[in-house]
Amino acid sequence: MKKKINRLKIYKIVLFITFLSATFTSIHFLEGNIPIYTKTDLFIEPYITHFRQGCNTTFLMSWDDARPTDVYLRAIDLKYGISHTIFAPSYRSYPNRSFWRYAFLLDEMFQGFDVQSHNGLHVYLSRYNAEEQEAFIKWGKTGIEELFGFTPIVFAYPNGDTGGSQYVKKYFTLGRTIDNGGTSWPPTQWEKEGVTISFNGINDKNLKDIPIILKQIFHTPGFHVFKGYSHSNLPGSDYGVSDFEKYETVIEQISGWENVWYTSWGELVAYEIEKNQISVSKNIVRCDDFIEFTLSTVPTLNTDIYNVPITVALSLPEEWSKPTVQIDSKFICEFSLKTNNNVPQIFIDVKPKQGNQRIKIWKNQPSIDHSPPEIANFRINTITYQENWELEPPREKTFSFLRFEACDEDSQVVEVNAMVTLFNNSQFFYKQMKNPIFWNNNSYGRVLWNPNIYNGDVQQISKQEVKSTTIIVKDGLGNIRKSTFDQFGGLIETIVESSNNNRN
Numbered sequence: 468m469k470k471k472i473n474r475l476k477i478y479k480i481v482l483f484i485t486f487l488s489a490t491f492t493s494i495h496f497l498e499g500n501i502p503i504y505t506k507t508d509l510f511i512e513p514y515i516t517h518f519r520q521g522c523n524t525t526f527l528m529s530w531d532d533a534r535p536t537d538v539y540l541r542a543i544d545l546k547y548g549i550s551h552t553i554f555a556p557s558y559r560s561y562p563n564r565s566f567w568r569y570a571f572l573l574d575e576m577f578q579g580f581d582v583q584s585h586n587g588l589h590v591y592l593s594r595y596n597a598e599e600q601e602a603f604i605k606w607g608k609t610g611i612e613e614l615f616g617f618t619p620i621v622f623a624y625p626n627g628d629t630g631g632s633q634y635v636k637k638y639f640t641l642g643r644t645i646d647n648g649g650t651s652w653p654p655t656q657w658e659k660e661g662v663t664i665s666f667n668g669i670n671d672k673n674l675k676d677i678p679i680i681l682k683q684i685f686h687t688p689g690f691h692v693f694k695g696y697s698h699s700n701l702p703g704s705d706y707g708v709s710d711f712e713k714y715e716t717v718i719e720q721i722s723g724w725e726n727v728w729y730t731s732w733g734e735l736v737a738y739e740i741e742k743n744q745i746s747v748s749k750n751i752v753r754c755d756d757f758i759e760f761t762l763s764t765v766p767t768l769n770t771d772i773y774n775v776p777i778t779v780a781l782s783l784p785e786e787w788s789k790p791t792v793q794i795d796s797k798f799i800c801e802f803s804l805k806t807n808n809n810v811p812q813i814f815i816d817v818k819p820k821q822g823n824q825r826i827k828i829w830k831n832q833p834s835i836d837h838s839p840p841e842i843a844n845f846r847i848n849t850i851t852y853q854e855n856w857e858l859e860p861p862r863e864k865t866f867s868f869l870r871f872e873a874c875d876e877d878s879q880v881v882e883v884n885a886m887v888t889l890f891n892n893s894q895f896f897y898k899q900m901k902n903p904i905f906w907n908n909n910s911y912g913r914v915l916w917n918p919n920i921y922n923g924d925v926q927q928i929s930k931q932e933v934k935s936t937t938i939i940v941k942d943g944l945g946n947i948r949k950s951t952f953d954q955f956g957g958l959i960e961t962i963v964e965s966s967n968n969n970r971n
């Protein structure tokens with residue numbers, strides 16, 4: 468009996484979709500394009516958006532080889548809210564081969580940038596036999612897993628040579644080339660519609676074309692991905708991007724556009740995978756002061772690593788201009804409101820997790836008890852590695868980084884800052900530490916050894932120099948916790964500031 472009902476329901480939905488696609492072939496109602504609503508179409512069914520936050524264009528930049536000059540990009544991209552992917556060959560990442568690259572890659576990941584695979588060795592894959600190809604490509608995956616504890620899902624072919632692609636398919640979700648719109652397989656819609664700049668990638672001369680191309684694809688109907696790839700280089704070089712001032716002016720021009728999702732390969736591919744595993748239940752509850760529905764998720768990726776939120780969108784009654792969003796017992800802030808023909812539409816980012824999640828949208832903020840954020844497991848770790856394998860005798864370098872967890876029972880952590888004070892009383896403020904997508908939900912970190920070796924401003928902080936560290940965490944309800952730890956992780960003091968609009 469139960470089965471029959473379910474089948475009937477599915478049948479109805481299929482009919483509904485068929486009807487829509489037959490009538491308005493250009494509108495993908497359940498996934499993607501924002502339909503035009505009239506004021507009478509209140510409470511339009513929730514749907515999963517094609518790209519994050521209902522954007523129609525995605526901007527991707529990737530930098531190959533894990534070059535030291537990539538440190539220049541990080542500061543610029545952080546400033547303008549741009550993301551990027553570093554495609555790193557495994558051999559360059561091993562600490563005993565080149566310490567500073569290792570520190571650099573860790574630093575990239577701590578700040579939420581994406582590191583993916585560029586094969587085991589930087590070779591022309593078609594010059595090797597099948598057995599060797601598989602060994603190289605597999606190492607491209609395991610090398611990064613061993614060192615950083617996360618699994619890369621995207622592979623960039625060194626030199627654009629697609630030899631051994633059957634093994635890339637075996638070990639990765641997606642292979643990136645430098646032609647064919649940027650991907651060799653699998654040929655899904657958004658990959659095909661991408662744009663790359665010239666075969667040899669972005670350089671100082673064609674940097675200026677980025678805003679022109681992005682504008683073109685932005686104004687083309689449908690969903691598109693801008694896929695730029697390049698190499699950073701020493702200032703004054705004629706290969707790749709070496710003029711970082713020019714790079715900054717271009718990034719300034721293309722940042723902050725509405726309906727553009729600035730993301731990385733790892734995040735986009737994870738989004739593509741996970742959004743197909745999410746379904747919106749039909750048991751929608753609609754009351755005067757809240758709307759409630761269930762999302763069913765079956766994550767295929769490890770959500771401790773690829774903790775990539777998927778956007779669910781729906782329209783709200785006109786007078787719901789300041790809604791509050793709750794996912795299960797937690798109030799969240801990762802949503803935005805856009806108005807479409809005077810109808811407010813809400814776009815909520817939901818992190819995939821096994822099973823059902825209940826999404827509740829309140830017309831107004833309900834009265835609730837709330838708790839301040841917590842900080843746990845603070846530690847400063849040190850690792851000693853050989854600085855450079857080419858030096859005889861090899862020099863040793865001690866590398867330190869801080870790690871901790873920040874969590875909140877009934878809300879989200881929205882801001883994490885840290886202040887490191889040394890015994891010589893100098894202080895270093897690390898603003899807006901990001902929750903990196905490659906660490907679990909609550910982990911935060913910072914590399915204290917700065918590998919920025921090219922501007923002569925080497926800032927090495929060893930564990931021994933650290934007198935104290937203050938972590939400042941703010942939650943989505945306005946509560947703040949400031950905790951100060953000594954270098955051994957002992958708690959010196961903790962201060963809690965509650966938000967003024969206490970709703971107890």
Ligand SMILES: [Zn+2]
Binds near residue numbers: 531532585589
């Ligand atoms: Zn390369």
